[in-house]
Amino acid sequence: MEHLILPLVIFFPSIGALLLLLVPERQADTIRGVSLIVSFVTMLLSFAVYYWFDPVASGMQFELNQLWIASVGINFHLGIDGISLLLIVLTTILTVLCILSSWRSVTKGVKGFHISMLVLATGMIGVFCALDLFLFYIFWEVMLIPMYFIIGIWGGPRKIYAAIKFVLFTMIGSLLMLVALIYIYFEFHSLTGEYSFDLLQIMSMQVPYQAQLWLFAAFALAFAIKVPLFPFHTWLPDAHVEAPTAGSVILAGVLLKMGTYGFIRICMPLFPEATIAYLPYICILSIIAIIYGALVSMVQKDIKSLVAFSSVSHMGFVMLGLFALNQNGVEGSVMQMINHGVSTGALFLLVGMIYERRHTRMIADFGGLAKVMPAFSVFFMIVTLSSIGLPLTNGFVGEFLILLGAFKANVVYGIVAASGVILAACYMLWMYQRVVFGKVTNAQNEKLSDLSPREKLILVPIVVLIFWIGIYPKPFFERIEPAVKDVLTKINGARLSSADDGQDAAQMFIDESKEISTVVIDEGVTADE
């Protein structure tokens, strides 16, 4: 059972989608119900994976390696480590919440919508499980299609523009990734005489430095668009604003993580030397994203685009943490991927709830909601605070570690990035104030109904996650630690060998500590002693 659990989690939603084909379009509630049950069972399956996952073991677990297209060496190779584990659980939880949140808001093409959602789930979980680069690419592309439909069919007024922009941006990235994939494939053949797309095998191969630079660039561009890293971010506000609530939640909650996940799963371990070479550029772009995203977010008039730009800022933090290349930074990043999924997903859900009532998302149209929708205001406050990164909420744990890691890696990066913390408070609180506080000035807001039980049901798990991760994140850290150490060992080995000091590199860096940070810190503060 245990080694079949991954394919089960991946394909269960698709089986559900096939089932939905049998239900007539008229029976909307049956469709919703089936979809909810399927996603719920998928979530339970992912919990089972979490339960069976061995927190102390390093390497991949639940591995399944089957020949698929033998003639070209493509395998159906699945397996997860702690990083993918948490992202899978996040994905399945968000999918359930999204389906619940679409209960009333999606009324046209219900069947198509739910089929898209379930196929999307398969694609997303598949990406996090794939250990064969070709398989990875297939799942990567599978995600794209349902998302295109979700934005393009169930979206807002400029949905076609947004959907096409989203697809074109992503396609440009995937195209480069495909070229790079094929290059690696032949490179591997020329080194070993075998044809393989297997990630773990390729990882053991030493790619020549020049080739690494090109390959890293190709993959990095694909992933950077997905993150999105400044200046490749302009598809995001459009996609978010136009997408229906569920689309925005999945987009922000999971799809953006595909980018950062790609960096940590493929770019960094496969091309460690190139990672170090590109490090300063990526760090600087990340910092620009943090500050730029926050500033632009501050002046948005539409709540959704405000949250979209805040995602640019938050994902900048995640990237910076990854490229701090120390344990604090990378673990913080992985946590922040989850946190951003929870908090930003929740923000989109909340915006969706008031949009359903008022059919507007303009900040200026609201004000005084605390009076008419007290329960909504409380949930909104908690999520806002988690997005700001208040201690004891999830956001703090990740952000703190990222900044600490960045600071250890480079003092200047750490300090500049930390100023983003101030800006986050500015734009979020200002928005919250204008939406929730004050008097009810707009007559249309006077009769708004507070949250329904269904809506509360959606938000309660989120609040639980916010405080759980904020107060007792230890179980999560335990599970990601071995995976993070694996990646760092690889990179630090490369760093040492490039510094002509390759002896016993791995061992030295098992416990990352001051030695590394002082190597990296070459500017700013000088040690006192």
Place this chain on the structure above:
Amino acid sequence: MASDIYLIPLLPLIGFLINGLLIGRLSRPLVTIIGCGSVGLSLVLSIQAFLHLRSLPSAERVVEQVLFTWIPSGSLHVDMAFLLDPLSAVMILVVTGVGFLIHVYSVGYMHHDPGYGRYFAYLNLFTFSMLTLVLANNFLLMFVGWEGVGLCSYLLIGFWFERKSASDAGKKAFIVNRIGDFGFLIGMFIIFWQVGSLNFLTVSENAPHVFAMGGGLITATCLLLFVGAAGKSAQIPLYVWLPDAMEGPTPVSALIHAATMVTAGVYMIARTNALYIMAPDALMVVAIVGAVTAFYAATIGLAQNDIKRVLAYSTVSQLGYMFLACGVAAFTAGIFHLMTHAFFKALLFLGAGSVIHAMSDEQDMRQMGGLKKYLPITFGTMMIATLAISGIPGLSGFFSKDEILWKAFSSDHGHWLLWVLAVVTAALTAFYMFRLIYLTFYGRERMSDEVRSHLHESPRSMTVPLVVLGVLSVIGGFVGMPHIFGVANHFEEWMAPVVATHGAIAEHALASGPGSAAMEWLLMAVSVVLVVFSIYMAFRVYNRKIETATALRQRFALMHRVLLNKYYVDEIYGAVIVRPVVYGSLFLWKFVDVIVIDGLVNGIARVGRDASDLLRYSQSGRVRNYAAIFLAGVVILLAWFVFG
């Protein structure tokens, strides 16, 4: 006994959860019992903890209690753990003691408010956060409390959220505090980077081995922590949020913006005194900022007409004293003043609340006058507090302030200029406080008849806390009397273990010969004479002949306007920081994002589309066009073969 430390913050948290989750479903008496009861129990446990600590020999007065691991990441290992030592014991007594009184007072003050349950939930959450702040055994957990109190401050300042000014003030407080937190964070990073731990005891112990005495890194660390402290404790240049914070309910101003939260910065410096003592330059900055803030805020206090704003600037000023004390390495004196100030300033705010309550929510002192006979208890207790803050000998404020003045002059880190600034501030303090007393309680009754007919002394739940605080304001100073009085200074002895690591330096100034004792008497006399003189001046101007006040105002019109408008600092910040950031962001959005980046994206797309449009003509589907192209091709090929 020691195992109960965690219950001290936990009880108010439980109170918050009950009152918060069942909001609107509990009866008012039940809300009251839960809200006040939880803090009352905490007070009992705090006293118990204090007694337990006192029963130990002074060198062993450190109790650490680890609950569970919070963040384990690589070499960073942060626990949810509490530290009880003489310093935190004093703090929890102040927080739960004054806090409990203010909870009780709120029962009367907030009686008619529809948000009663929400109010008590917030108040309990605040108490929890503040207790976490002072009991934390490491920087990060302290930061939890630090941000927690900031959040509660935000929520309580904006308690009446329908008023825009209130929610603006809350937001301003939060954001200005965040600027401070930025410094705190970076300071924390340096500490962890260098020492490899965030535990207070470990850091204090290892700092001397890690940092060079007076080195750049330790100075930077201390200054960054001080940025955090200046944000929380409203020092220049981050004080601007505190006066606006008066938008909150008055008991909140008493609890958060006078007695407890705003003193967190002082506490933090005292807690990390082992670091500061290694950074004399940072100490100097702390002392100067403290002294200047004390003086500066006092001058603004002279011209304010809103009774709560006078007290707000007074708080900023008194916090300046505390920082001055810390800056001259007299950490004990700083904490001592923190304690006495908590008593008399909480009393002043609660008294002001009682006045406002009686005056049907009027806060402008120009509309008051002659309230003495209507509010005898309020008047009596506020008078005591005013005498205490002015530094009249025998009252608590005298002892603590005198200690600071003397240390500012005599400490190795002190300077006579600091003393001059501090003593002038003391005179200004007496002046503006008595101005407040005279304008409010004496003179002509300037309120409308409508208001006058409603004047009444506050209910028992409000006056009893006033009386208790009045008693504390009188006797609170006796625990820390100066050595020249020939008695033991119990407070200093109690605090000694916490500041013992550098005892030699701090106590150096106390190695006093007869000459220095004479000096101490002399300086004390100077300050008392100055204070009495300014009380007399206030009496002359505001009680005997109110016209002199008008005349003075006209004569110094420009200065008055500058003071009344608080040196226009809010306007300057608005013009120099806020507006450029907003307009800069608009530029980034409208120009960089929409025109440059998206323009490029759409431009590329358009090039693609236009190119396709052009190429489309080759696929027109008209046979004769194809035939023509075919023919042209043939001709070119033939020409190529023939002539090529």
